[in-house]
Amino acid sequence: DRDGANAVVALCANLLAKAAILLSPALPKTAAKIADTMGFEINTENFTHFITQNSTKDFTTKACDVLFNKVENELMTPPVPQNEPQSEQITIDDFAKCEIKVGTVLECENVEGSSKLLKFKVDLGEGQPRQILSGIAKFYNASELVGKQVCVLANLKPAKIMGLESQGMILSAEDGGRKLVLLGTHSQVKNGAIVG
Structure with a gap:
């Protein structure tokens, strides 16, 4: 037609x-x-x-001539932050390799000769407490941590620090060096409870 x-x-x-x-x-x-x-x-x-x-x-x-140039690609591609480090992604299998346990701090004291290190005795429900060293002395007094429950990376290979063996890592969150908070539980749980 x-x-x-x-x-x-x-x-x-x-x-x-x-x-x-x-x-x-x-x-x-x-x-x-x-x-x-x-x-x-x-x-x-x-x-x-x-x-x-x-x-x-x-x-x-x-x-x-074309009235308007196409801008689909610019609109669909999100901007990449220039100065932000990209975190490496892991699989659930990678995370499963980390054994994080809840434990109670039995003893805590400053390490002689260090302004940063605290030495802990932590009950992870294993029959014998673990000795763990942590560089958090500028954020906490040793005495205030006794009796607290903390989260510990329990299957970390032991390391020697200032001649003392550390048998795990106490987990914490740090805010740009200004503040540090130990990771724990909202309520009391059995020592050795698995986090995950």
């Missing part, structure tokens, strides 16, 4: 002309480009003709 197709194209052309006139205050360059392509001017006379009187017109168009 050639006549029907021509009528649809003519309708679309007139709607585009009206849109260009109405958008010209906000998008003057784009509206002017549309008008030039379609062979009319954006002026008071054409505003009256197309908008006020709702009249139509026949157009002879010419080739036109």
Whole structure:
């Protein structure tokens, strides 16, 4: 139906002309480009003709450059933070290798010759307490930690620190060196309880 197709194209052309006139205050360059392509001017006379009187017109168009560049890729790709280190992801199997247990601090004292280290005796429900060294002396007094329950990475390979063996790692959260909080439980649990 050639006549029907021509009528649809003519309708679309007139709607585009009206849109260009109405958008010209906000998008003057784009509206002017549309008008030039379609062979009319954006002026008071054409505003009256197309908008006020709702009249139509026949157009002879010419080739036109792209009005708006595509921006899909920029919008769909999230920005990558420049100065944030990317954490290495692990699998559930990797996490399963970590044995984190809850234990009660039986003893705690400063390590002689160190301003950072505290020496703990921690009951992890193993029949014999573990000796664990932790560099948290500037955040806690030794005496206030006795009786607290803490979370311990229990299957960490023992290490020698200042000649003393440390048999695990007490877990904590640190806020940029300003504050440190030992990880524990909301309520008392059995020593040796597994965290996970």
